[in-house]
Amino acid sequence: ARFQSAMFDKDTFTVSYDANRGEQRGPRSRKLAHEDLAKKGLGECIDCNLCVQVCPTGIDIRNGLQYECINCGACVDACNGVMEKMDYPKGLISFTSEHELAGGTTHIVRPKLVGYLVVLLVMCGLLVADIVTRVPLEVDIIRDRNSLYRENMNGDIENVYTLKVLNKSQTEHTYTIKVEGLAEYEYIGEQVVTVGGGEVYSLPVSVATDPYNLSDRVTEIYFNVSTTEADGTVVEVSEPSKFIYR
Structure with missing residues (x-):
């Protein structure tokens, strides 16, 4: 009206x-x-x-x-x-x-x-451009609010996160999770997850590294989540976060 x-x-x-x-x-x-x-x-x-x-x-x-x-x-x-x-x-x-x-x-x-x-x-x-360029995957990374970092039994510095993977497509997909931004690190958590169509999968993950590998108090890292479509197209989303020490 x-x-x-x-x-x-x-x-x-x-x-x-x-x-x-x-x-x-x-x-x-x-x-x-x-x-x-x-x-x-x-x-x-x-x-x-x-x-x-x-x-x-x-x-x-x-x-x-x-x-x-x-x-x-x-x-x-x-x-x-x-x-x-x-x-x-x-x-x-x-x-x-x-x-x-x-x-x-x-x-x-x-x-x-x-x-x-x-x-x-x-x-x-x-609207047409948004539909054509729409990525059928959304990733959200949330830092643990209880502590900035912690030192594990090996003496490494560990940061804890909650990773959320949203499958925007109508079919089930299997996603691979990788971390970038640190020269040497240990990823603790599921590296391959399967998410149904239209569903959200939340998982706790940790990233640990030797303090000697860290030159700054705050290091920017990236959680890369990727999958391969039925036609061979690779869909990848890189979500930034912070690795904090001291």
């Missing part, structure tokens, strides 16, 4: 009543010639109320544009039938624009319409 209101202007075609032709309303004899209506102070509307009777929402289109109108055109057909019987020109109620009712012309191509069309095409293009 908001989009329709944004698109609406004086060039929009709607079911409209031509008050300049129709007023004043009132019954009259069929014998009264069309050219004699003005002498009697009458318009072309004979006030038969047939347009109201056939309207599925029960509105009187002669009262102007109303939000209840669904532009079905039932009143247009009913009024044209009456105009034909009275030997009056059709179109007292018709699909037209405010500009035409005022005696002007309707502009089909207008800046607002072109602008919204461009925006719509850009949005559709972005």
